[in-house]
Amino acid sequence: MLIDQPSPKVFHRFIYMALSNEDEMTDVPPATPPLVALNDIHKTFGAVSALRGVSIDVQPGETFALLGDNAAGKSTLMKVLTGVYQPDQGSIELDGKTTEFPTPSASRDQGVEMVYQDFALADNLDVRSNIFLGREPQKNILGPLLRIIDRKKMELETKRVLERLDIPINPRLKVKRLSGGQRQAVAIGRALAFDARLIIMDEPTANLSVAKVDKLIEVTQRLKDLGIAVIIITHRLDEAFAVADRFAVMRQGQVVGRFRVGDVSEAQVAHLISHGTLDDYIDDGAGIPEKRRKIGSTSSMEVVDVMATPATTNGSHS
């Protein structure tokens, strides 16, 4: 049994230790500092505490999933990381050094990019204009006072970025003519064009057909190969298990568990998301997947009803 009324930190540690093999702990601070670390972040909106002492860290080249139900605080946390919100308390570290992101631009300037759920594209503009939207390269004509957009550079860079993702799209094509997967590629390409070190993807499969989801996994792997860290915000367990190396589970503004994929079952995570504890978890016998599952092969968390599962075995965490 868990101790009564544990402090959040003790509670998190307890859950982590119970579900992880200490020899394979992934949360042990590595010799090199994490790419990004959010430490004890608090954020309130009026009487609502959206974040209550949240801490996560992401290693260079790692794919990290942030799981949780609606209103768990995932998006708020990422808005703190991208400079949209300022934390009331806590700190942000980049390469081991404390930093601040007072504006979204400051965050982007330091290599933190966001791929929004709706991709944040302007349908009326072409691919190259969308990739460089807000940061268009310029060149001087008649001296530095008169500057125009360098469309040639935009086109070349767009081609280069999309080639890196292995998704060739005509840079002059209007975005309204693209498929969902291509639109996502443009949104990711926008991040890549500016030497992103960390890309945050908000519900990346929400606007994709099932057929395009596999492509997303490929793209995520490609980003990993390029040494770019990725944080995926999702409430889909299958998505997290398919692409992530590690993940954290959030509930009601707190992190209630941090795991490495392979150390925990989807049912356990689903239970943690819905209950905030594994104290009353009952094993459904599915066990921990030996390897990553393909998206769609298991239920997403909304349909997992662990309480309805026959109680044939003891809880793994009692």
Add this chain to the structure above:
Amino acid sequence: MSLTMERVKTKLGPADLKEGMTATKVKRFIGDYGIIILFVVILVFLAAVAPNFLTLNNIVNVVRQSSIIGLIALGMTFIMITAGIDLSVGSIVGLAGMTFALLAPASGGAFWLPLVAGLAVGLLVGFLSAALVVWGAILPFLATLATMAIARTAVLVMTDGQVVSGLSGPAEWLGSGFIGPVPVPVIIFLIAAIICEFVLSRTKFGSHVYAVGGNEESAKKVGISTGRVLFTVYLIGGVTAALGGLVLTARLDGAAPVAGTGYELQVIAAVVIGGTSLFGGVGTIRGTVIGVLLLGVVMNGMNLMGVSSYFQQGVQGIILVLAVLLNRWKSD
């Protein structure tokens, strides 16, 4: 079942695909050049049926008359690309023109003073509209309806409803002068159009105008200061409307407090005919120039043909409907 399969197969046959591609190309061509084709057809028609239409005097006259609406339409194009609208432009024409007319005779040799004052008045009304839209979060239609009334009231109060006439020499030259064979208003319009085209199509600001009109939320997310963009377009709209007012006053050698009444509708019609979408994100200065000239030519042609003025507005309406349908068809 086999019948259905056969039908599907027939639908997706290579011949049909080729036909589909050709149809797309035709559609794109008509979408891109439809308004120019319509313009040329009208020109040819009027050249054939309207007496004196193709004379140099008449052509110069048409372009000179169109240049006032054209100047106002340039700023309106920026505003409408952001999915906004400015109903105050007609009142700005009246207020800026009156300011110019009141100051011109008293300014002596300082020709620039009434000009700057007139433009400043336009800028001020544009600022008020922008403040209501951006800071007040009031719909552009309502915000500029209010500034339209405020600006018109200002000009009426300023003159007690009286007409002011008699400008000094240089001021008059602005409306009636020539540089070579080209009237000064036309030169002003052309220069303004080239500057606006450059800003809209080549600069970062121009790109942001399209982005705000296409998807304001996305523009915000990528760090574009959408408020600043919107603010700027209403200021541009105010200045170009004021410039139109100055030219009108100079051309008429005087100003009436009701000058510019109803111009907003003509200007919006010309901009829409030129291909700018009322929903934002789409439009060009080139298109607006063609839209302005097309309306000017049609009105002139009907005058030459002796068509009753009762019918003229109706014809204008029909052209507007055709242009809207063409734009919608193009975007489908």
